[in-house]
């Protein structure tokens with residue numbers, strides 16, 4: 001077990017964020033005045049419903065009967081053997097309805113929207129998974145749904161674009177800036193400012209202004225709560241290490257948060273190194289960025305000396321974001337979580353390897369977590385356990401991988 | 410008295426309202442901005458809002474987004490904008506200049522260094538769109554010490570309790586955003602604006618400028634009947650965009666719009 005130099009200084013992780021949405025110096029609410037009232041309203045509603053047994057029961061019911069939870073914790077025996085170290089467990093978020101962890105959050109936010117009487121929801125999306133998950137809950141509740149998506153991502157993820165259209169959502173191409181996730185988020189914010197009275201903004205990750213990083217974390221924490229129980233039941237102990245990919249950070253915080261007070265559990269958040277963290281073409285703000293303010297919160301960002309946000313690069317659209325949730329920024333600074341990275345090549349290799357060895361095709365986002373775990377496992381003993389968050393399935397990425405293989409459909 | 414206070418006091422004496430143009434600094438090139446600022450003063454501007462370009466202008470519509478893109482492509486950074494104010498002050502020590510933009514470029518420069526440089530070059534006020542009073546504990550005192558006004562937005566959605574809190578943190582003037590939306594959006598409703606300005610007046614002592622949706626002489630005149638200042642941005646930036654390839658034509662085009670607004674506002 002890792003010993004802390006002064007255990008009295010271990011924070012009570014459950015007590016964060018503070019009343020104004022701060023995780024240490026990170027987080028907060030940095031938005032234009034028009035949105036302040038809407039965020040106050042959302043926070044008040046959430047704080048009330050969070051402890052309302054009926055709301056929790058509705059949420060749990062949907063997770064069980066609509067999403068299909070609990071998701072299994074699967075022991076990847078063949079891969080474990082091949083890597084020759086720690087036992088590898090996969091938390092199977094890929095088996096959720098719509099194929100990724102994103103739906104845990106959209107179910108929760110859609111319930112909030114319903115309680116607030118909103119008739120229209122908007123969302124930003126990168127890989128399209130959050131857009132699909134938003135369009136799905138909107139279809140189920142009969143809400144109008146508009147999804148903002150960068151032009152570049154629309155090209156990379158055209159299968160998901162069509163899925164959203166089939167679900168009745170309107171996909172709005174975003175042509176400003178780098179035409180990826182950050183620009184989609186800018187455009188969603190602009191729409192929200194304009195239609196704030198009747199519109200609920202479903203943010204897809206633990207970023208954005210307070211209370212979003214808190215409520216998205218709470219909705220995603222079902223991943224870690226289940227994984228903790230399943231580990232105790234199936235492995236007979238808590239895992240030694242957790243590994244998850246970090247785009248905005250929602251699947252990672254969802255897995256990590258219920259374990260934060262378990263000091264013996266090491267945690268690894270894996271960012272996208274793209275062509276490599278020293279090439280400038282990557283999406284790894286925690287690894288090589290610095291603190292700043294974007295999209296309503298203070299966090300680590302990829303930015304230049306003038307404070308302009310720079311373009312990111314990753315083979316996986318869902319990790320192609322220059323910021324990261326503020327709670328991760330704080331967990332990095334206090335040293336509770338290790339933030340590492342995997343590049344495009346390593347992720348693609350892990351994608352192929354898991355597919356061939358276990359018959360499970362992971363999302364390219366999740367493949368970044370697999371790529372790091374692949375290096376970590378052999379350094380640990382055979383009696384140790386690693387839980388990897390398999391945040392999504394890879395069907396949406398088949399065209400991308402085929403293109404890399406030189407195959408055109 | 411600060412330059413902003415003096416300006417509003419003098420206008421009040423003359424029973425005139427402030428005309429407050431916004432342009433993005435460095436759009437379409439760095440050399441355009443300072444001469445344009447002087448020309449705007451000549452055409453009737455009382456206060457200048459100088460936009461600091463940012464890569465992710467979340468509160469702005471397409472017109473100012475593109476202005477930011479042009480200014481960034483020309484290489485404009487916060488240091489350049491501060492240098493422009495220094496240069497402007499060589500020829501004008503009377504007209505207040507307010508820097509308007511987003512927080513991140515200021516974060517990277519450092520609050521203290523930014524505040525010091527503002528004071529040194531002659532910036533009078535700062536309006537950071539994504540910095541609400543709740544997050545001002547650190548930066549607020551740095552400006553106050555140096556006599557730089559921190560200007561805040563009030564929106565149609567702002568509750569009365571918040572208006573009072575904003576008024577307490579603010580100095581210089583309050584900027585009422587006339588509509589729910591981004592800059593350059595559709596036209597404002599003057600009656601609604603009048604009612605809101607009345608509410609704000611009951612809660613705040615500061616002069617009130619109104620912006621968003623003011624497009625022409627007619628809307629400028631209408632707003633000047635209810636507010637202390639009229640902010641015009643996208644209508645001017647549109648002219649900059651239209652003449653981006655022939656910068657010589659920018660100044661006359663912008664000046665003409667401002668002069669029309671000035672005349673319409675001053676007409677009894």
Ligand SMILES: Cc1ncc(COP(=O)(O)O)c(C=O)c1O
Pocket residue numbers: 100101102126127128129130204205206245246247248249250251252317318319363365366391392393
């Ligand atoms: C399968 C999958 N995993 C991970 C991510 C990254 O998001 P986050 O870091 O919020 O989990 C995405 C985003 O689209 C995704 O689709």
